[in-house]
Amino acid sequence: MHNARDNILNRLRRQRPEFPPQDEPASMDEGNETTLQQRIEAFTEKLRSVRAEVHLTTEQDWCHKLQELCRKKELDNLLYGNQGPLAEAMEKHWNSDDSTPRLVTLNETIESWKEPLFNDIAAAVTSVRTGIAQVGTLVLWPTLEEPRTYSLVPPVHFAVLHADKLYNTFAEVVEEEAWQEGMPTNALLISGPSKSADIEQTLSYGVHGPTELVALLVS
Amino acid sequence: MQTASDFRQRSEEALGNPQIRRNFRFAMDGLMAKRRAGLSDPREREQLRTQCAGIRVNALSKLPELLEQLEGNCTRNGIQVHWAESVDEANNIVLEIMRQHDATRMIKGKSMVSEEMELNHFLEDHDIECLESDLGEYIVQLAGETPSHIIAPAIHKNRHEIAELFRQKFPDIPFEEDPEKLARSAREILREKFYKADVGLSGVNFAVAETGTLCLVENEGNGRMCTTVPPVHIAVTGIEKVVEQLSDIPPLLNLLVRSATGQHISTYFNMISSPRKPGEKDGPQEVHLVLPDNERSRIYEDDELINTLRCIRCGACMNHCPVYGRIGGHAYGSTIPGPIGSVVEPQKIGLDTLGELPTASTLCGACGEVCPVRIPLPDLLNRLRYEGVRNNNDGKVKGQSEQRKGTEAWIWKSWSWLHVQPMLYRLAMRTATRLRSLMPRKLGPWTDVRRPPRIAARTLHELAREKGFDNA
Amino acid sequence: MERQRHYPEKPGRIYFFGTCLVDLLYPEASLAGMQLIQREGVDVIFPKDQTCCGQPAWNSGYRDEARAVALAQLKCFPLDYPVVVPSGSCAGMMRHHYPRLFKNTPQEQQVQALANRVYKLTEFLVHVLKITLKDLGTPAKVALHTSCSARREMGVAEEHEALLQQLGNVELVEQERKAECCGFGGTFAVKHPKISAEMVSEKAEHISNTSADTLVSGDCGCLMNISGRLNHQAEKIKGKHIASFLWERTNADSQ
């Protein structure tokens, strides 16, 4: 279809558009300087407002919290990346304790585990790259160890976020982490459990993605 | 293809259907209230609108270069880019990709461009199952209908109608009227479809030239499913959807979501820059980007109409349109309804068939007032009215002049003739006031619901003269 | 919506541009507008050769016809006095659409200069004349429909309210969906009569729900539409153009 390409581009070049001069947006001094504490509060409030759970926890305690929540939710297995950043702490904790829920990891590629992923996995836990305080958002760059479907297919998604990584706005994340210098296969912003308002504008949760989103905010 | 030549009939039918009226009124009131609450600080709102308008204008002013840059970066990342001049070409590209993989099952995320292509019908004619997975789109597909709103496709139906539809289609699942339970039923039905699909198809909200990134905004997770689970992902989007750089994205996402639904952010924002890389465990092995033109490059050539292409499809203009709110989306008979539909669709399909749509507005300005990218929608509607009736055809707009009718043109000519002759005009007005008792009591449909207007006893010119304001 | 506009000092003299609809149906509205301005010590000139701003044809797509009529109006304003227009849609036509209508014509500059000095009457009273009003009328309950062009094209809805709020005996009541269009839209009402009828019926209902005794509008088109509907429903609500309303309540001889 190379013809189509050239034809389209040629047509677009035939006449350069002329726009009247555009207004400059007024600068919004966003009262930017926020403290970490303020960011944590904003993040928690916003994420809870869309029916996600947020638990404040610590480096020592988050595994315990995770396990406790799994048990409370009566989950009988938990998907995690056994080579991922959470693995070491989790395995240690799970070993020292009794070992429910069962920890599961999926090796090979999705082709070999699509069906169990959809049918058998009760929950998954992933790490989170950073968070956005103003809108209560988790920023994920899924990795080899914690692939994309982990945060998508299981009915419950636990997300472990280190509070020192909270940014105020999405614009700050993109700028300060210089995303334009190299984007991953998939970058994701997740702000709450899956939902829809397609029936009478009434919010229904858990449509295709996770029904529950649980953020463990570690500080 | 539907046409709007019978727009009037369809709109009158809709007006006569109290259920449709109620469903739309209820939904539009809700959406307007949510936007108001979500954008409550006028200073911030106007600042963001200016910023986003600037981003879109900047992108359009460099469109061919940005498209080449997008193509270059996508290709480097392993995304295969396909250009299509027409809807037919775009459909065939999709079909060809399906055939290369012996694919028979497609699962679709929301894509207005695929609606524009009528892709579902096309693929079904080629024995490919093509299933919508966005809840609203799924409902509409089950009912054999088309979307009536660009972000809330099933907005014309209420829960009872949807429950009834599910009962007919799935007699085995228990009857439910609760929206949450209906949504759960759809989840259960579609889950298997996601992992069995051979190809996932999605739209694109923004394509970033700088990095070759495709961005998708959604709440349900079906978009992520379609772009992650099947082995092949095909994204379709119009050539106008490109933006220059990644830093353009945060403000656009922010204002798009808040204008559309008043949420502070959508549940998911999905940025795709490549197919599965070696070592990665999931994600599609192939990603294709199909870029249909379908008249966009023609729209691009006009310095005023080009503003049509700024649209980021938030739906706010229809939510706030008093005409749309009363007749609903189907009355328009076009893929995209409401004010932006009345602007973009006649330019794509032709003013000959859809030339009535630009008249379906009082030009009250409610649409332009809320548009996040400041598209001057009333001005564009006005322009297309002109294109529809102008008598010197320059061939630049499809179906130009086809709305010109002899009597109407004659009336305006006579009107003009009278109003350029002040003396004659004054005489005519004076005569009208003197003959006011002869004014008919019935003035067509106007007086079906209104008293006829009463002509004054004396003209303004006479009164002004008497009081000495007259410059004579 | 219009960006922040800078207003001049009070001028010695202005041109007043009434409209075709006003001319035939509500001549007293324009007259009242001129009297209000004159009372503030400003000379009012009513160019007698004015006919119509051209908006009906412009909005119907008949641009050549609109331009011919607009061209005839240009002759009415030879000097650079402000041009004051009682109707929101005519003001919007002259201020915003004349420059588009005359783009790439020999009159382009002349028209832009004219557009720059066009004011909607209410805006002129508030911002240029800084008028203060003393209410001489009996207590009244008023619903206001500014017109969409006044509200969104000219961005002067608040000025209407400010003027009415100066009247001590007037209680301003707010109807549901206040900012929504009444469904007139010029030829829209002719081309899509059923939709228009639906819109005006709801508008009239919302207004009568307020139990207002007077409907005040900033535009004669809306006034004709809504009053026509109210009267059809045998509602007792009087329809008044804001200029007539202000003049009658503040002029001793009208009481």
Ligand code: SF4
């Ligand atoms: S025209 Fe503006 S308001 Fe309408 S859908 Fe497009 S971006 Fe949204």
